[in-house]
Amino acid sequence: MSAAAPAVRAVNLVKIYQTGGLPVPAVRGVDLTVEAGEFVAIMGPSGSGKSTLVHMLGGLDTRTSGEIWIEGTRADTLSESGWALLRRRNIGFVFQFFNLVDNMTVADNVELPALLGGSTAKHARERREYLLGELGLTGKADVAPSRLSGGEQQRVALARALSNHPRVLLADEPTGNLDSRNTRDVLRLLGEVHRQGQTIVLVTHDARVAGLADRVVTLLDGQIVDDGAIGLPRRRTKGGPGDVVELRG
Numbered sequence: 056m057s058a059a060a061p062a063v064r065a066v067n068l069v070k071i072y073q074t075g076g077l078p079v080p081a082v083r084g085v086d087l088t089v090e091a092g093e094f095v096a097i098m099g100p101s102g103s104g105k106s107t108l109v110h111m112l113g114g115l116d117t118r119t120s121g122e123i124w125i126e127g128t129r130a131d132t133l134s135e136s137g138w139a140l141l142r143r144r145n146i147g148f149v150f151q152f153f154n155l156v157d158n159m160t161v162a163d164n165v166e167l168p169a170l171l172g173g174s175t176a177k178h179a180r181e182r183r184e185y186l187l188g189e190l191g192l193t194g195k196a197d198v199a200p201s202r203l204s205g206g207e208q209q210r211v212a213l214a215r216a217l218s219n220h221p222r223v224l225l226a227d228e229p230t231g232n233l234d235s236r237n238t239r240d241v242l243r244l245l246g247e248v249h250r251q252g253q254t255i256v257l258v259t260h261d262a263r264v265a266g267l268a269d270r271v272v273t274l275l276d277g278q279i280v281d282d283g284a285i286g287l288p289r290r291r292t293k294g295g296p297g298d299v300v301e302l303r304g
């Protein structure tokens with residue numbers, strides 16, 4: 056593992072779902088390198104493979120073929136327990152559907168990844184207080200997640216994903232259920248942790264969220280059709296569909 060290794064690297068990554076015998080290609084040969092400290096937004100229409108891609112990058116879905124590297128370590132060949140260990144140490148994940156543990160308080164949900172990652176109880180508590188504070192959730196620390204609104208649960212899920220200072224934050228539409236004020240809180244926190252060096256790979260439909268990123272990658276039918284730094288000339292990775300995708304505005 057070298058310090059210069061990219062945070063995340065996918066090489067010719069492919070996912071073909073087999074449902075009822077009918078193959079559904081969801082990700083079709085994605086090459087993606089995310090450098091340490093980079094903030095990459097993944098955009099694209101519904102069904103273009105965004106969730107499948109980030110799930111594979113976090114080991115939550117198996118790949119059909121191709122390679123995944125996390126910080127210079129080959130990850131796609133890991134067992135489920137190997138992935139679990141890698142996630143505990145290196146990856147924070149915000150799911151589209153939160154996956155909070157309801158028989159634990161909000162505070163315990165947020166502290167759990169830090170404690171599993173080896174933080175002291177004091178550090179885990181301080182980190183939780185900081186994250187819930189930034190997200191306007193200080194008053195909700197002692198309740199069960201099911202007592203919260205969808206938008207509140209989504210922010211708790213973000214706090215949980217950041218609690219163990221993950222090397223990489225993977226997030227699938229983390230503002231999908233938020234009104235504009237809460238979106239602002241999430242944007243402020245994402246910007247802040249990014250400035251502190253947090254690597255972020257985030258799926259979003261929201262141009263304001265993508266606007267915070269260093270780079271926007273656009274998927275269409277399971278392939279990257281556009282990959283460019285904000286404000287710089289875009290690199291077209293493939294001919295054809297890339298030519299009709301326009302991200303500006």
Ligand SMILES: Nc1ncnc2c1ncn2[C@@H]1O[C@H](COP(=O)(O)OP(=O)(O)O)[C@@H](O)[C@H]1O
Pocket residue numbers: 072073074079080081099100101102103104105106107108
């Ligand atoms: N578990 C699954 N089984 C079969 N097909 C799936 C499954 N999950 C996603 N797909 C299909 O894979 C494609 C990409 O889906 P997804 O990654 O969820 O796209 P997005 O997140 O961009 O909306 C879609 O055609 C979707 O129907």
Ligand SMILES: [Mg+2]
Pocket residue numbers: 105106107151227
């Ligand atoms: Mg999705």
